[in-house]
Amino acid sequence: MRAEDGFQQIPFPSEHxxxxxxxxxxxxxxxxPQNVRSExxxxxxxxxxxxxxEIxxxxxxxxxxxxxxxxxxGQRVDHLHVSEGWQRLKYAAIEEGFVAIGYxxxxxxxxxxxxxxxxxxxTGDFHVIMCPIGMTDAAARVIELYGSDKMKQELYPRLISRDPSRAYISGQWMTERTGGSDVxxxxxxxxxxxxxxxxxxxxYMLDGFKWFSSAAEGxxxxxxxxxxxxxxxxxSLSLFLVPLRIPSHPSPLSNGIFIHRLKNKIGTWGVPTxxxxLQDTKAWRIGTVDDGVKAIIPMLNITRIHSAIHSVGSLQRCLSIARSYATVRSVNGGTNLLKDVPLHMxxxxxxxxxxxxxxxxxxGAVCLLxxxxxxxxxxxxxxRLRLLTPTVKAFAAHKAPTAMEETMAALGGQGYxxxxxxxxxxxxxxxxxxxxxxxxxxxxxxxxxxxxPKVVDGYMKWALGITSSIPSDSALKSVEVAVLSLRNAVQRLPSIFKQSSVNPLMPRPALNCFASVSCGVYLLEHAIWSHTSDEPTRDIDLEAFRRWVLEGDLQQSLADTERIAQKHEARALMNRELVYGSNSMSAHKL
Structure with a gap:
C-alpha cells in the first residue's frame, strides 16, 4: 500500500x-472598561x-x-548568526508593540x-522571542526609573519603538559562574x-565573565x-548599561565582548544564549553606586511576570491543539470523535x-503591575503585588509543564x-x-x-472581602461549601507565613498553598461578577471555582503545610538520609 492510500487523518483546524x-x-x-476593551x-x-x-x-x-x-x-570575529525565522519573529514582535504598548x-x-x-x-508560536522582548521591557523600565537624561532621550525611545529598523533589543547579564540567583x-x-x-x-570599564547571557544578538x-x-x-554591586557593539561595527569585539561559546540548552533553541x-568593556552606570540590587528589582518584577505569561501562554497553545484535535479524531471504529468520549474530556x-x-x-498580578x-x-x-509577583512566576512555571504533558498524551503518538x-x-x-x-x-x-504585617493584613482584607461579597441568591447555594472552605484556607495563611520564617522546610509548601488560595479567590471574584452580570459563562465560572477549591490541589497544599509543620528538624535530617543513604555524614566527609 502506498502512503497516500488508506486512512488519512483529517488535520485539526487552527483555533483563533x-x-x-x-x-x-x-x-x-x-x-x-468597555471603551478600552473594544479597541x-x-x-x-x-x-x-x-x-x-503569517507567524x-x-x-x-x-x-x-x-x-x-x-x-x-585566523582573526577573531565572533560573528553571531541567527536564523531567518528568528529574525522575522523579532521584527513582528516589535511591530506588534509587545514592549511599546506597556509604555x-x-x-x-x-x-x-x-x-x-x-x-x-x-507566545506559544513565537519560539521564545518573548525572552529578549521581556528583557527589553525590563530594561526600558529601569531606564525610565533610574536612567540618565541622555539614556532617556536616546535609548529609551529605541527600546519601546515599533519600528524594527530603529528598535533596540536588550539582554540581561546577571548570572555568573559563582552562582545564579546568588549575585x-x-x-x-x-x-x-x-x-x-x-x-x-x-x-566605566567592565572586566569579568557572564555565564548565561540571553539575547546575545541584542x-x-x-x-x-x-x-x-x-x-x-x-x-557593593552597581547596575550598568552595556552597548554590545560600537555603532556600524558588526562584532561585539568592538566593545571588548568576546563570545566564549553558545549554550547547548535542552530547549529555547532559537534564543542565542x-x-x-568582558575585557575593557565600555559601560555606563545606571542609578547610584553600590545600589545595583535595588535597581534590578523593577526589572525582576517585570521579567518574572513575563515568565509566568510564557508558561501560561504555552499551556494555552497546547490545550488549543488538544481541544482542536479532539474534534476531528475518530475512535471506536470511527463511530465517535474524541470530544464525545467522557474519559478523554x-x-x-x-x-x-x-x-x-x-x-x-x-x-491579577498584571493588573496590579x-x-x-x-x-x-x-x-x-x-x-499584594509584592506577594503575588514571585508567586505567579513560581506556580505557573511549576504547574504548566506537567499539564502540557497531559495535552501531548491527548494526541496519542501524534502528540509526540x-x-x-x-x-x-x-x-x-x-x-x-x-x-x-x-x-x-x-x-x-x-x-x-x-x-x-501590613502586607499580609492588606492581602487578608482583600481576600476575605471577596469571600464575604457573595450576593444572597439561591443559584449560588451550589458553591456555599466551597466558599466556606476557601475562607477557612485564607484565615490559615498568617500562621503558615509565620511558620515560613522559623521552619526552613515551610517556604515552598507555603508558596504553593498561597498560590492555590489566591487562585481560588480570583476564580471566586470572577464567578461572582459573571453571575451578577448574567454572563453566558456564569455556570462554568461557578463550577470552575467549586472544583478548584474542593477537587483541585488546594486541600492537598493545606495538608502539605500541616505535615511540614510537624517535627521539621527531624524531617530535615531524614531528608538528607533519604538522599545520601544512612551513612550520609561520613560519605559527605569523604
Missing part, C-alpha cells in the same frame, strides 16, 4: 488564539489572524543560532493588561574612567558589576481548570511528533522553572515579603 479561548475574553470583559479586542483579533496566517508558518525557519569565532585568516500607556494602567493579553495569546559573589569588576561628551552617564545589555569591596557581597568574556477538563486558575492568578507603574495603586495593592509543536513547547517551558529564580528561591522571596 483569542476568539476561541475559553477564559481570556471573559476576564478582559470584567477588568477592562483591545480588535487588536487581539487582528494579531490572532496574523498569527495563524505560525515561520516555525520551520526558526533554527538554533550559530557562532563563527574566527575568519579564514505608550494609551489606556493608562490597563495598558499592561492589554500588552500581556496580547503576549499570552501569541553576592559576582566577579565582574567595574573601573571608573574619564568621562567623554558622548557618555550616557558615569563611564543591541545593549543591562549588567551587574562590582564597584566596591568583595567582602560587602551584593551591597552565550558565555561572554475529563482529562482535558482537568487541564482546563488549571489553565483557568493560572490565567486569573497571573492577570499596571496600577503600580502608573502610580494609582493603593498601599494594599502594592503589598515534533511537527505538532507540543514537544517544543514543553522543552521551552522548562526554562521557566529556573530563569529569574527557581521555586525554592522564589519561596524565600515570598517568605521575606510576608514578614511585613
Amino acid at each position: 488564539p483569542y476568539l476561541c479561548d475559553p477564559v481570556l475574553p471573559s476576564l478582559l470583559k470584567r477588568v477592562l 483591545v479586542e480588535a487588536d487581539l483579533t487582528q494579531v490572532g489572524g496574523r498569527l495563524i496566517d 505560525r508558518p515561520l516555525a520551520p525557519l526558526v533554527q538554533p543560532s550559530t557562532l563563527t569565532q574566527y575568519d579564514q585568516w 505608550e500607556r494609551k489606556f493608562g494602567h490597563h495598558s499592561r493588561t492589554y500588552m500581556f493579553a496580547k503576549t499570552m495569546i501569541t 553576592s559573589q559576582t566577579e565582574t569588576k567595574a573601573i571608573p574612567t574619564a568621562p567623554a561628551s558622548s557618555d550616557m552617564g558615569p563611564p 543591541n545593549i545589555a543591562v549588567a551587574l558589576a562590582r564597584t566596591g569591596e568583595v567582602s560587602r557581597g551584593s551591597r 552565550a558565555e561572554l568574556s 475529563a482529562s482535558l477538563a482537568d487541564v482546563n481548570l488549571l489553565y483557568r486558575a493560572l490565567v486569573h492568578l497571573t492577570f 499596571g496600577k503600580s507603574e502608573c502610580g494609582v495603586a493603593s498601599a494594599e495593592e502594592e503589598g 511528533m515534533e511537527e505538532v509543536g507540543i514537544g517544543r513547547l514543553i522543552r521551552d517551558s522548562l526554562v521557566e522553572k529556573i530563569w529569574e529564580g527557581t521555586i525554592n528561591i522564589l519561596s524565600l522571596d515570598l517568605s521575606r515579603a510576608t514578614r511585613d
Whole structure:
C-alpha cells in the first residue's frame, strides 16, 4: 500500500488564539472598561489572524543560532548568526508593540493588561522571542526609573519603538559562574574612567565573565558589576548599561565582548544564549553606586511576570491543539470523535481548570503591575503585588509543564511528533522553572515579603472581602461549601507565613498553598461578577471555582503545610538520609 492510500487523518483546524479561548475574553470583559476593551479586542483579533496566517508558518525557519569565532585568516570575529525565522519573529514582535504598548500607556494602567493579553495569546508560536522582548521591557523600565537624561532621550525611545529598523533589543547579564540567583559573589569588576561628551552617564570599564547571557544578538545589555569591596557581597554591586557593539561595527569585539561559546540548552533553541568574556568593556552606570540590587528589582518584577505569561501562554497553545484535535479524531471504529468520549474530556477538563486558575492568578498580578507603574495603586495593592509577583512566576512555571504533558498524551503518538509543536513547547517551558529564580528561591522571596504585617493584613482584607461579597441568591447555594472552605484556607495563611520564617522546610509548601488560595479567590471574584452580570459563562465560572477549591490541589497544599509543620528538624535530617543513604555524614566527609 502506498502512503497516500488508506486512512488519512483529517488535520485539526487552527483555533483563533483569542476568539476561541475559553477564559481570556471573559476576564478582559470584567477588568477592562468597555471603551478600552473594544479597541483591545480588535487588536487581539487582528494579531490572532496574523498569527495563524503569517507567524505560525515561520516555525520551520526558526533554527538554533550559530557562532563563527574566527575568519579564514585566523582573526577573531565572533560573528553571531541567527536564523531567518528568528529574525522575522523579532521584527513582528516589535511591530506588534509587545514592549511599546506597556509604555505608550494609551489606556493608562490597563495598558499592561492589554500588552500581556496580547503576549499570552501569541507566545506559544513565537519560539521564545518573548525572552529578549521581556528583557527589553525590563530594561526600558529601569531606564525610565533610574536612567540618565541622555539614556532617556536616546535609548529609551529605541527600546519601546515599533519600528524594527530603529528598535533596540536588550539582554540581561546577571548570572555568573559563582552562582545564579546568588549575585553576592559576582566577579565582574567595574573601573571608573574619564568621562567623554558622548557618555550616557558615569563611564566605566567592565572586566569579568557572564555565564548565561540571553539575547546575545541584542543591541545593549543591562549588567551587574562590582564597584566596591568583595567582602560587602551584593551591597557593593552597581547596575550598568552595556552597548554590545560600537555603532556600524558588526562584532561585539568592538566593545571588548568576546563570545566564549553558545549554550547547548535542552530547549529555547532559537534564543542565542552565550558565555561572554568582558575585557575593557565600555559601560555606563545606571542609578547610584553600590545600589545595583535595588535597581534590578523593577526589572525582576517585570521579567518574572513575563515568565509566568510564557508558561501560561504555552499551556494555552497546547490545550488549543488538544481541544482542536479532539474534534476531528475518530475512535471506536470511527463511530465517535474524541470530544464525545467522557474519559478523554475529563482529562482535558482537568487541564482546563488549571489553565483557568493560572490565567486569573497571573492577570491579577498584571493588573496590579499596571496600577503600580502608573502610580494609582493603593498601599494594599502594592503589598499584594509584592506577594503575588514571585508567586505567579513560581506556580505557573511549576504547574504548566506537567499539564502540557497531559495535552501531548491527548494526541496519542501524534502528540509526540515534533511537527505538532507540543514537544517544543514543553522543552521551552522548562526554562521557566529556573530563569529569574527557581521555586525554592522564589519561596524565600515570598517568605521575606510576608514578614511585613501590613502586607499580609492588606492581602487578608482583600481576600476575605471577596469571600464575604457573595450576593444572597439561591443559584449560588451550589458553591456555599466551597466558599466556606476557601475562607477557612485564607484565615490559615498568617500562621503558615509565620511558620515560613522559623521552619526552613515551610517556604515552598507555603508558596504553593498561597498560590492555590489566591487562585481560588480570583476564580471566586470572577464567578461572582459573571453571575451578577448574567454572563453566558456564569455556570462554568461557578463550577470552575467549586472544583478548584474542593477537587483541585488546594486541600492537598493545606495538608502539605500541616505535615511540614510537624517535627521539621527531624524531617530535615531524614531528608538528607533519604538522599545520601544512612551513612550520609561520613560519605559527605569523604
